[in-house]
Amino acid sequence: MAARTVNMPIFEYICKDCKKPFEALIIGSRRPECPGCHGQNLAQQISVFSVGAPRSYTSGNAAPACGAGAST
Numbered sequence: 001m002a003a004r005t006v007n008m009p010i011f012e013y014i015c016k017d018c019k020k021p022f023e024a025l026i027i028g029s030r031r032p033e034c035p036g037c038h039g040q041n042l043a044q045q046i047s048v049f050s051v052g053a054p055r056s057y058t059s060g061n062a063a064p065a066c067g068a069g070a071s072t
Contacts, residue, residue, distance in 0.1 A: 012045040021045070 014021045015034035024032040033040055 013042040016041040
């Protein structure tokens with residue numbers, strides 16, 4: 001039998017009450033809750049994700065994004 005891949009949605013939030021940033025794994029209809037104050041007054045953030053790269057690839061040889069660091 002082939003292995004089944006399950007994607008787990010992880011979201012980033014900042015609590016509007018205590019200003020704590022955190023990540024939450026959201027499953028089903030579960031609502032996220034701040035781990036600091038347990039509030040639900042949250043601002044969802046844009047998540048940054050990483051993509052797998054060969055082990056020989058390092059961030060030192062990556063091209064700058066959006067032209068940052070480019071000489072003019």
